[in-house]
Amino acid sequence: MTANSEDTDPKSDIWELRLYVAGQTAKSVAAFKNLQRICEDHLTGKYKIEVVDLLTNPLMAREDRIVAIPTLVRKSPSPSLKIVGDLSNTEHVLLRLQLQPMSQITDRKEDQREGHSGS
Amino acid sequence: MTIALADDVIERLQRLEEAEETLRAIRSGEIDAVVVESPAGERVFTLSSADHAYRNLIEAAQQGAATLTSDGTVSYCNRAFAAFFDRTQWDIAGTRVTSLLPFNQQHLFESLLGRSQTQNGQGEFLLESAEGAVQTIHIALTPMLLGNHPAICLIVTDITKQKEHQDLQDSNRRKDEFLAMLAHELRNPLAPISNAIAILNHLMKGDDKVAYVSDIIDRQTRHLSRLVDDLLDVSRISLGKIKLQKERVDLATIIARAAEISTPLLNARKHQLTVQMPPTTLFLEADGTRLAQVISNLLTNAAKYTDEGGSIFLSTAIDGDEVVIRVLDSGMGISAELLPQIFDLFIQGDRSLARSEGGLGIGLTLVRRLVELHGGTVKAASDGLGCGSEFTVRLPAFPPETTSHETAANSNSSDKGPSRQIMVVDDNKDAATTIGMLINLLGHEVTIANSSLEALELAKTTQFQAVFLDIGLPGMNGHQLARCLRALPDYRNTLLVAMTGYGQEEDINRSIDAGFNHHCVKPIELQRLSSLLQLFPTPL
Structure with missing residues (x-):
């Protein structure tokens, strides 16, 4: 399932995801729901979500240099990467997490670009 | 060394990428809180409370709202805006508004856009849905600043209903105007007809068949006059033009x-x-x-x-x-x-x-x-x-x-009074002749003039005791002629009667201003004529 094996930690197949939220703001709640859905669809059984509420512990923002909320950080597999926002744009999330075969990704990209300029 | 340098580059690239990702999320409206570093430590500011009200307002509005860059590209739009063009908000962001409009409306919008860089502009456009329904929209453009960049605020409103209502009102007003004109035009030929009947009746006294037939014409003409008058009145009422001569x-x-x-x-x-x-x-x-x-x-x-x-x-x-x-x-x-x-x-x-x-x-x-x-x-x-x-x-x-000289003095007198010299001025020869004959029947001597100049000439040679003037004379009109007559020393106290198809207050006032004693709306009936002629100013 994981497209990029080069950077994947061979010891662990578990994805460690950290979602930074600010209490129960609408986007935070949406991001959590979207993340759960995407993980269930694409990472069934091999993911771990940690939710960090920056309202209760703002200093936690420092560790991952968080500036906007919600932000998702992929702790593993490395390299760590960030997706900012409520994760409502599923294609964008999958693209960044590289959770789809390359050919499909390329197709999607072209689709998107076409859809855009065509409108 | 090189590894450290490479790491630094990678680190920088990663940060750049993160910054881009953050910007994308902000643009898409996907975040609702920010973390701000301060000497006291990180603080979280949620944005929902700050822009919740505005966002809800804009999203709930029936009007389409969008912010445009100065070249007319949509940078943000609300749901209603997208609905106008049958697209999603995602679709529209980054699109030029011009391309959303039907081809034949694009030029119009471009010129509006050009004008709206520095000042408010607005215009009406037609949209056609896939089913062929035409919608009239009103677009208002307001120049503004987004950050430090010139931008344009666009508000689009569906005015199809108002437009239809306006069209209905317009056509209703045109109908009223048409009715008023129609009634006025219909009234003109009625005057000579009713005069002619009166004459006929008088000339053929005693002939039963003529009496029978002329009675029919008389009744029907009166009926027609009444209908035409009502029509004229009601159209004036609709146009708010009826005024009283109190x-x-x-x-x-x-x-x-x-x-x-x-x-x-x-x-x-x-x-x-x-x-x-x-x-x-x-x-x-x-x-x-x-x-x-x-x-x-x-x-x-x-x-x-x-x-x-x-x-x-x-x-x-x-x-x-x-x-x-x-x-x-x-x-x-x-x-x-x-x-x-x-x-x-x-x-x-x-x-x-x-x-x-x-x-x-x-x-x-x-x-x-x-x-x-x-x-x-x-x-x-x-x-x-x-x-x-x-x-x-x-x-x-x-x-x-207690003093009511005129009404009291004249209401009961029924004798015809002495014979007078009377002039009738009307360029419509039928109208002039028939009125003249009616006056003649009342026992007065009548002179007819078919133009103002002829009337003035006649007035100088003969001293008339009354002059009946048509207002719509070619060249010098009835008002001007009345003023000329009043300027003559012999005509200061002469009875001047205006005859016209118009009986509105402004017409009556104009007649009075011009020096007329009476303003009569055609057709003038025999009885009216008779009572007018009894109202001669007492001779000096």
Whole structure:
């Protein structure tokens, strides 16, 4: 399932995801729901979500240099990467997490670009 | 060393990428809180409380709203905006508004966009849906700053309904104007016709067949005149053009005039009209002609809706500072359902009994409107079908005065008086000749002029005691001619009568300004002519 094996930690197949939220703001709640859905669809059984509420512990923002909320950080597999926002744009999330075969990704990209300029 | 450098580059690239990702999320409206570093440590600011109200407002609006870059590209739009163009908000962001519009509207929008870089602009555009329905939209553009960049705020409103309403109003107004013009044009030929009948009657006295036929023409012409007059009045009312020529009038005179107007119909239907005059002379501040019209309309209405041989009562009374005029009939009455709308335009009761008298259903509308213009009220009452009707008009009374020279002096005189020299000026030769013949029948000598210049020449050689002038003369019109005549020493006190198809207040005022004693709307009836000629100013 994981497209990029080069950077994947061979010891662990578990994805460690950290979602930074600010209490129960609408986007935070949406991001959590979207993340759960995407993980269930694409990472069934091999993911771990940690939710960090920056309202209760703002200093936690420092560790991952968080500036906007919600932000998702992929702790593993490395390299760590960030997706900012409520994760409502599923294609964008999958693209960044590289959770789809390359050919499909390329197709999607072209689709998107076409859809855009065509409108 | 190189590894450290490479790491640094990778680190920088990663940060750049993160920054781009953050910007993307902000642009897409995907975040609702920010973390701000401060000496006291990180602080979290949620944005929802800050822009929640505005965002909800914009998203809930029926108007489409969008922010555009100065070249007209949508950077943000609300749901309604997207709905106008049958797209999603995602689709539209980054699109030029021009490309959303139908091809034939694009040029118009581009020029509006050009003008709206520095000032507010607005315009109307047509959208056509896939099903072919055409929608009229109003687009308003307002220049603004987003950050430090010039941008444009666009608001789009669906004005299809208003547009349709406006179109309806316009066409309704055009219809009113057309009716007014039509009525006016129809009235012109009626004048010579009714004059000709009067002459015919006079010339062929004693011939039964002629009398029979001319009676038909007379009745039908009167009927036609009445319809045309009503039509003219109602269109003026719709256009808000009816105005009163108010003066101190004696109620008895008005009632007599109204009864006279209604007599032919009352007689034809064999009704008995009982008039109860006020015990004392009652004066009103009113337009005599219009008030007579009110009362005669009520009498006509009663006559139409009462079976042949019915009784109609007209009573007058004073109640506090109001004059009360009641018209009561023994007719078919008014049903409870119809009663509230009885004064509305084109509303008519069951006319099976009255069909022969015709009418357009505007008589009572005129009554109410004219009474209201006089500052009065009119009410209809009926106990139901078959129980007769009662119409009550209340008008403000004029404080009683004893001196009423003109009305009192002239109302009872019925002798023709001495023969006079009279000039009739009208470029319509038929109209001039027939009026001339009528005046002639009344025992006066008539000279006819068909132009203003001819009239002036004649006026200098002959001293006329009265001049009847058509207003619509070519070249020097009737008003100018009247002024010229008044300027002549011999014509300072001469009776000048204006004859015209127009009876509106401004027309009457213009006639009075020009020096006319009377303003008559064509056709002038024999009786009117006769009473006018009795009102000669006393010779010096």
